[in-house]
Amino acid sequence: MKKIKTLLITFFMITVSIIMLSGCGKTGTASTNTLESVKKAGVLKIGLEDSFPPMEFRDSNNKLVGFDVDMATEIGKRLGVKTQFVSTDFNGIILALKSGKFDAIISGMNITDERKKQIDFSKPYFMSGEIMIVKNGNTTITKSDDLVGKTVGVELGTTGDTAAQNLDKKLKDKYSKGIKEIKKYDKATDVLQDLQAGRCDVVIIDEPVGRYYTSAPGKKGKYRVLSEKLVSEATGIGFKKDNKELEESVQKAVDDMQKDGTLSKLSIKWFGTDEYKK
Incomplete structure (x- = not known):
């Protein structure tokens, strides 16, 4: 009888340990692509499709340029990190975001009800x-x-x-x-x-x-x-669901860029007109 009790207790302790380790693993996974992980890495990874001028495209020297590229680079500066771009086919860009390939989508993505079922969006930063x-x-x-x-x-x-x-x-x-x-x-x-x-x-x-x-x-x-x-349509920045801290920090940077005229300058540079003029 004592042996049975000992075995049961041992089995119980092993089960509890497995559950706790499993929980720790899930917590580690959930912590990726957050504001904390971005700050720790010193890099904001942005997913985009690089053949969508003038939002994002390759110039004659194969350099990545465009309105979204300039805006994302400035967002990184205001967060105190570098911006790294990850080129991805647009058809699979939401899946790539959800899998943690990058921290956000800035790729001329229009906000739709269907997309909002899968990811969260910033406030519109451009009307299209x-x-x-x-x-x-x-x-x-x-x-x-x-x-x-x-x-x-x-x-x-x-x-x-x-x-x-x-x-x-x-x-x-x-x-x-x-x-x-x-x-x-x-x-x-x-x-x-x-x-x-x-x-x-x-x-x-x-x-x-x-x-x-x-x-x-x-x-x-x-x-x-x-x-x-x-x-x-309205164009927005895409984030993984419930990644609110990163979303709020990026949104503040965009809001500040609109207030101080940075977005107006970028608009004139890439569109020839100030799309933010009230």
Whole structure:
């Protein structure tokens, strides 16, 4: 009987130890990508997709540049750490954030209800929307209704992708016929190259990217933006769920940048206008 009691007590102590060790392991995992871990490492890791001009892209020297890049670098300075960028395909960027590959997403990401189910967002730092671009000289497409029977190009996993699908349903309800094909690409640069090559008729894309491609050196005159905007959207910084301390610190840095005119300067630099002028 004593042996049985001894065995039971031993079994109980081993079980308690395993539970405690397991709990410690979970605590260690939960502490990653927090403000404390960022400060301790001295690095703020930012996830982005590096072919989304003028928000983030590679220049002729393969240097990462853009509005989001400058803003994220300044956020790091104000937190007292360096900023490190992790290039990631946009279609998998939320999963990469959730797995701890980086601390936040600053990649021209529009705030949607679907995305808010998976991650948290800062307050909007930029107002955007989905627009349509055609090859210059194309006069057959002037509005969204003209996309019936046309091939539409989008970047995979973006709100442009969602807007194209919603428009397809709308056209089918209205005309019993929708978009001929929605072609999906990994990068915004790829879809615009195919538009120029004639492999799609129109591109649905975020407004700042679309307008950049109609006015940037070497690209002016190649594309035309349609006047109709499909969707108006707010752009925010993405964080892992319940990472409030890091989110609040980053938000304070962004708020201060807006108050002291830093965001206005960056806006003029990258968009040619002050998007923060009241």
